[in-house]
Amino acid sequence: MLAKISSAGAAVFAAATVIAGALYPGYSHQREAVSQLAATGSPGAPVMIVGFLALAAGTVAAGLALRRLLPAGAAGRTAGALMVVAGALLVVAGLARPACSDWIGACTAAERAGTLPLRHVVHNLVSPLVFVLLIAAVLTLARGLARNGARRLAWPSLAVGLVSCVTLAALVTGAVPAAPGLLQRLFLLVLFGWIVAVAPLAARARAAGMPDPGAALQTPVEVP
Numbered sequence: 287m288l289a290k291i292s293s294a295g296a297a298v299f300a301a302a303t304v305i306a307g308a309l310y311p312g313y314s315h316q317r318e319a320v321s322q323l324a325a326t327g328s329p330g331a332p333v334m335i336v337g338f339l340a341l342a343a344g345t346v347a348a349g350l351a352l353r354r355l356l357p358a359g360a361a362g363r364t365a366g367a368l369m370v371v372a373g374a375l376l377v378v379a380g381l382a383r384p385a386c387s388d389w390i391g392a393c394t395a396a397e398r399a400g401t402l403p404l405r406h407v408v409h410n411l412v413s414p415l416v417f418v419l420l421i422a423a424v425l426t427l428a429r430g431l432a433r434n435g436a437r438r439l440a441w442p443s444l445a446v447g448l449v450s451c452v453t454l455a456a457l458v459t460g461a462v463p464a465a466p467g468l469l470q471r472l473f474l475l476v477l478f479g480w481i482v483a484v485a486p487l488a489a490r491a492r493a494a495g496m497p498d499p500g501a502a503l504q505t506p507v508e509v510p
Contacts, residue, residue: 288351289485295344296482302337306330318467320474321409322387324380331383338380344482345373345420351485352427355434362430368423369481372416379416382409389466414458420477421450427484436491439484446480 306323307313309330313323323334349369356362385406386393396402397410425447432440453473456462462469 288347288354289489291347292344292351292482292485295340295342295347296478298340299337299344299478302333302340306334306337309333314467315471316465316467318387318389319470320467321379321384321413325384325386327386335380335383339377341478342373342376342380345376345478346370347373348481348485349373349423352430352488355485355488356427356430356436357434359430359433361426361433365423365427365430368419368426372419372423375412375416375419379409379412382406382412384409389460414454417450417454417473417477420481421447421454424450424477424480431484431488434488436488439487439491443480443484446476450477 303320303323306328307315307330310323310328313328320334322328324331324338328334346369349366349372351366352369353363353366356366382405385402386396388394388397388410393402397406424443428440428444428447431437431443450473453469453476457466457470457473460466
């Protein structure tokens, strides 16, 4: 059930992005951030806010599912806890609506001048924290998966964490000025896509022979 909630939350978020974008004349998926769809001037803001809340619920559900599926060792439980915290903070980021697009010159100038409302500042502080927590969760999850007998999923989780880390750095530094919106969507697809997919994959691995929690605790799987 938790895995289904996680998948549904991600699906609602993706649909909200498309619908809110269609309701916002002049919005560019290529150049603007997803959060701009929930900004104060966005006609599709109510739709996008629902999308953010759905993604938050899905992230929390994924974290709870992983804590249940990966009981051996602390890594799996820690990764799940990080996802739960990130999901809770995602609610804050979704409700703290930005006032303008961070990747537009006028907005950047207003930020430097300190003339933007508090909710915009809160959004910009909380959103990166959410991503950092999720990347840390995915990297920690690699050890948790291996520790619980799902070694074949450990390396993909590590790869997702490293790719997400590099992509987030590129977004923060503005390394792709021509298409930051597309880069952000790729980042979200890779990071949240793995978060949604990993719990069902781990469950299948257990069904195919993953040791039960008691056995896993007694006979640890060697971590590469």
